[in-house]
Amino acid sequence: MKRVDVAIVGGGAAGAAAAERAAAHGAETVLFEQGVPREDREALGPDSTDAAGMLDYWIDIMDFDYREIPDDVIHRELGGTEFIGPSTAVELTTTGMGASYDKFGYTFHRARMDDWLHERAEDAGADLRIGTSVTDLETDLRAEGPAGPTHTLTLADGDQLEAQYVILADGPQRRITLDALDQFTPPGRSISDYLSPPEANHIAYQEYREFPEELFEEFEDTLKFWWGYIPGETAYPWVFPNDGTVARVGLTMPIGMDLADVDNPGAYKLLRPEDDRLPSGSEYIRRLLELEYGDEYDIDEEIPVVEDRGKSKGTETYPISSTRPIDSPVGANIAVAGGAMGTTSAFHEGGYHVAVRSGKIAGRLAATDSLEHYNDLWKDAIGDEILRNVAFADIVEDYTPDDWDWAFDVVTDMQGDTNDNVLVSNRYSAGIDAMKILGAYKKRKFKYRDGRYVQFPEDKYIY
Structure with missing residues (x-):
């Protein structure tokens, strides 16, 4: 059985960042990513649904010099954001946080950003196995040797691999994380009690739409959010400018919510009296576009879906972690990073920045036999951001x-x-x-x- 120093499950932002740091610090590192197809990517890659955007201080949280990031990753520099309520609105042109980047932020191409992180990991010497999924992880707590517990990973083809350290970065779906951590929970308790995807996640849906030039100019450097338009905790539609005159129009909402759960349906602008259930994501978007722009534009003809974008015909559906984070069982030589541990948040439409930073910390510590410090160090690095989100x-x-x-x-x-x-x-x-x-x-x-x-x-x- 092949043995490596560090095995990483998941190749998104946290996993790729962990692989680069582990390999750069001399560890024999392998990353496993199941991979999904996209209309705008030639090969398989992580579930790279486009992130909402990157605020100025988030770049510093990622621990990147903004000048490192390739130009083709960035769609559009931002000057501010607009929060729109049912009868009022507010515009912000500063985050109020000290940052090295001198703009409000930018929107970016998530798949290209992930691919850049993968290139960095490969250049550092990590073995990236895209299209290979892990189906099981078992930990031997009695393993002999100064480094302590070891792990056996079983792959989809039946092959097995042994690793000294494991970093779980399988995102909000947590395909491996839940069972892997349940090895170390007390009787009658389960990590699913805290991180079960149907309970701990929101669902997001977005469409890539081509806007008329004169309309796009109205928000070409602005993130737009509509609050109080759809029911549900942390539920909101948005419009984010991309490249050209393409924008992503989407929404975030709780999983499994029903119309019967809504106290006053008539108070929400995107609900109608004839609704016998909550609308689908696509219907919500149609209603938003009709409400905002339907008086002047034919939505289907003049603001069409761009079908060669995203994961499938110009649309994307994806989960977002929407819970408080957990610590990792570092005594078992396991770290959990990014969305898998619950650090990302539906309140700010994900959390690419905290995923990258937690992955970097986990990778460096695993490579230097210092993983026992992980739970303290990730709190030092991203704790203030998480505290703001939770509050x-x-x-x-x-x-x-x-x-x-x-x-x-x-x-x-x-x-x-x-x-x-x-x-x-x-x-x-x-x-x-x-x-x-x-x-x-x-x-x-x-x-x-x-x-x-x-x-x-x-x-x-x-x-």
Whole structure:
């Protein structure tokens, strides 16, 4: 049986970043990625659904110099974002965070970014096996040797491989992660209780649409989000400008939600009285486009789907982790990174940046026999970002359309006549309502302080 130092399950952002760091630090490294086809990719690759965008400080979280990233990865530089409520809206032109990148951010081609990370991993010496899936992982806690436990990975073709360290980066679907971690959970407990995809994930759907030039110019450097238009916790449609005059139009919503779960269907602009069920993603998008642009444009003829983009005929459906993260069983020589561990968030449409950074940390530590420090170091690197996401997601969990209008009015007042970050320089200028938002945010941050946003800590594992 072949033996390697580090085996990585999953070839997305976290897995590829882990492979590059592990190989660069001298470890014999192999990465397994099942691979999916795409209309705009010649070969198999990871499930590279286009990410929403990259904000300025996220590049620093990834620990990249923005000048390293190839030009063909970036679709369009951004100048700001617009949050649209049912009756009001607010525009932001700064994240308010210190960053080395001098723009608000950019949209990018996710498949090309993943391919670039793969090239970096291969150049560092990692063995990338795209189109090869892992079907089982078993850990020997009694393995002899100074490095401790070892692992046997079974591949789809029946071959097996032994590894000293394993990094699980199989994304929000967690095909291998759940069973692999259940080896170390107490009787009667399961990691599925925390990370079961139907419970812990949202579903996202998007279409690539070609816009008339004069219409595209209205948002060519702006991310647009519509809050309070569809029901569900952290549920919202969006439009993101890509290259040319193509934009991605999509939405995120909870999995398995039913119309009966909606308290006041008539309050949501994209629901109709005749609906006997919640619309599909494609129907939601059609209704959004008709609402926003239907008075002036024929949606099918003048804003058509671009069928040679995305995974299938101009459309993509994909899961997004929407839960709090877990620690890894580092005592078993296992690290979990990216969406598999729950670090990504539906609140900001994924989390490519935190996936890359957690993967980098896991790969470096596995290669240097230092994996015991992983749970501390990923919190040091991305904990503030996760704390913000968890806190804001808690605040808006039960927001209705009226609540979104109220919040955006408050933010507009907090901005005053400047473009400063609204939660920093003008946070008191809107009076009592601003203090309500600020107070709720501080309360949530205090609740999850010192890493308490972790829902399954390291000391709960049994070895």
